[in-house]
Amino acid sequence: MRSFEGAHRAISYCGGVLEFDSVTKSYGGNVVLDDLSFAVQPGQMFGFCGANGAGKTTTMRIALGLVRADRGEVRWNGRTVDLEIRRRIGYMPEERGLYPKMRALDQLSYFGMLHGMSNSAARQAAAEWIDRLGVEQRTGDALEKLSLGNQQRVQLAAALVHEPELLILDEPFSGLDPVGVDVLAEALAARCRAGVPVVFSSHQLDLVERLCDSVGIISGGRLVAHGSVSDLRQREGKRQLRVVAPDAPAGWAARLPGVHVLSEQGPEVLLELDDPARDQEVLAAAQRTGRVLHFSWRAPTLTELFREAIAA
Amino acid sequence: MKPAAVVWLVARREIAAKLRDKGFLLSTAFILVAVLASALLPVLLTDDSPTYDVGVVGVDAELEAAVQAQAEAAGAAVELRSYDDVDAARAAVESEEIEAAIDGEQVVVDSALDSMLERILNAASAAVAAEQRLVEVGIDPAEVAQALAVPPLELVRLDADAERNAQRQVIAFLGVAVLYGLLILMGQYVAMGVVEEKSSRVVELLLSTIKPWQLLAGKVIGLGLLGLAQLLVVCVAGLSAAIAFDVVAVPGDAIGTMAQVIGWFVLGYAFTLRSSPPGRRWCRARRTCRASCCP
Numbered sequence: 389m390r391s392f393e394g395a396h397r398a399i400s401y402c403g404g405v406l407e408f409d410s411v412t413k414s415y416g417g418n419v420v421l422d423d424l425s426f427a428v429q430p431g432q433m434f435g436f437c438g439a440n441g442a443g444k445t446t447t448m449r450i451a452l453g454l455v456r457a458d459r460g461e462v463r464w465n466g467r468t469v470d471l472e473i474r475r476r477i478g479y480m481p482e483e484r485g486l487y488p489k490m491r492a493l494d495q496l497s498y499f500g501m502l503h504g505m506s507n508s509a510a511r512q513a514a515a516e517w518i519d520r521l522g523v524e525q526r527t528g529d530a531l532e533k534l535s536l537g538n539q540q541r542v543q544l545a546a547a548l549v550h551e552p553e554l555l556i557l558d559e560p561f562s563g564l565d566p567v568g569v570d571v572l573a574e575a576l577a578a579r580c581r582a583g584v585p586v587v588f589s590s591h592q593l594d595l596v597e598r599l600c601d602s603v604g605i606i607s608g609g610r611l612v613a614h615g616s617v618s619d620l621r622q623r624e625g626k627r628q629l630r631v632v633a634p635d636a637p638a639g640w641a642a643r644l645p646g647v648h649v650l651s652e653q654g655p656e657v658l659l660e661l662d663d664p665a666r667d668q669e670v671l672a673a674a675q676r677t678g679r680v681l682h683f684s685w686r687a688p689t690l691t692e693l694f695r696e697a698i699a700a
Numbered sequence: 701m702k703p704a705a706v707v708w709l710v711a712r713r714e715i716a717a718k719l720r721d722k723g724f725l726l727s728t729a730f731i732l733v734a735v736l737a738s739a740l741l742p743v744l745l746t747d748d749s750p751t752y753d754v755g756v757v758g759v760d761a762e763l764e765a766a767v768q769a770q771a772e773a774a775g776a777a778v779e780l781r782s783y784d785d786v787d788a789a790r791a792a793v794e795s796e797e798i799e800a801a802i803d804g805e806q807v808v809v810d811s812a813l814d815s816m817l818e819r820i821l822n823a824a825s826a827a828v829a830a831e832q833r834l835v836e837v838g839i840d841p842a843e844v845a846q847a848l849a850v851p852p853l854e855l856v857r858l859d860a861d862a863e864r865n866a867q868r869q870v871i872a873f874l875g876v877a878v879l880y881g882l883l884i885l886m887g888q889y890v891a892m893g894v895v896e897e898k899s900s901r902v903v904e905l906l907l908s909t910i911k912p913w914q915l916l917a918g919k920v921i922g923l924g925l926l927g928l929a930q931l932l933v934v935c936v937a938g939l940s941a942a943i944a945f946d947v948v949a950v951p952g953d954a955i956g957t958m959a960q961v962i963g964w965f966v967l968g969y970a971f972t973l974r975s976s977p978p979g980r981r982w983c984r985a986r987r988t989c990r991a992s993c994c995p
Contacts, residue, residue, distance in 0.1 A: 452908040453907075453908060454904060454907060454908060471909075471910075471911065474908055474909060475701070475909055477908070479905065479908045481901070481904040481905060481908075483901040483904060484901065485900045485901025485902040485903070485904060485905060486900065486902050486905070487717070487896075487897075487900060487902055488900055489717070489720075489721070490717060494716070498709075498713050499905070499909075501709055502706070502709060502906070502909045502910060503909060504701050546905065
């Protein structure tokens, strides 16, 4: 894996705060975003999750000025996002797109200059990002001649080439191989370490869980869960109790009042308690059956939290 | 970044992309070849002083002298070859050694007689026959020769600029043809550029950074400058070749006509794009940009 320390050194600012304030958007009678509000702090990696059509892409496109909100606004450091601010944002759209017949270096330089860089600085940054992201190409190759994975890396480089103060990426990991995922994850982490807030959407919840400091789950245009992954787990996690009692007869837990068996596989049962404070009663009941090898509250995975949040 | 800088940046990309595009380079080469060919081919293919090889059975000094005189008057050259008999002359015609053979009052050709050579031989034959008949009736040969030495009719043009106008018409025709082709081509390039950015979805990335009218203005200006450069190259190359091969009698006129063509290109390009779908979209985008998507 390549080093991103160069990118790290290049950042001299501390980052800012991205705020979505009561953003509402409808198409006809279809409400796509309903009073959506959340904030992304400096250096925070924010995972934006939701089912297809939940409103993730619309939220991002509103931030980039591609769609106008019916109500509410998006602010960067307290100021409404305008064209000048958007030039300091790195954006990767869900529908990937670059000029197919243009060389990677040329188009990265072009996008760098569109974001206000000088010609020489843009070319230097473009060459550096091509190297950092490990884009394999022959000199003079048009983009369309690169493999899909390499095209995806060039697309990411287009979002990063101008050293953005904020990154908004729509499904950046989609279509990447595991090595590509690692390269991209490291690139994003380097930006976060430099104080850049990173917002990205993804259906790969294990990745979101692994990479993100904070998560927002959107359903039906509303933010149904929001916070750090550990907070969400903490908040929701006391409901599931994992008990391993090898001497217990089958169905022993189902007979306990206020206890629901979520799964039972041999000696291991996963329980949900109406009142988490009664966990010691469950432990006592298990000990009465014989040995207890394991007794713990189980933290749910982000996938489970997601399913629960969108089902609510 | 100032809007003008953004527009120029987009225009530069359009120019650079097209200069690497094989289709564009081939179309430029094609237009250049077409213009040069239409300007020079008529001159190169028209032989103003043709040379003919003609056989004569026996020796006929009078006829030979008359043929040479008529050929000189017509601006052609005739090389006469003498054959002992008619069979030798016919064999020479069949082997395409000579184009025609004169045998008394007959002209022998393989299949057809060149119209200029036909006029030369007929006029020479008529002159020799007339001279012989006049001598036969007792007129002094010297007087006959003097009487038959009639200078050609002098051409008097009432329209002093007739030749100049004809030249202007040819140049204007070529200029309008190139203008028409380039206007259509450039309009197509703008439309194709818009479609390409839409189909390759790069437009989403662009419009998150610049305004729609800046994108379209850059495209229109870039391709317009490229079209103008293409027109200039074609005009300069065509005119240089025409002057070098002496096709145009008054270069100043040709340069003036070409300057007008270039001026009309600018106006025509603006009008074409204003009335084209991308142009209408551009105007609409400028009007509605602030209200729809670009706060």
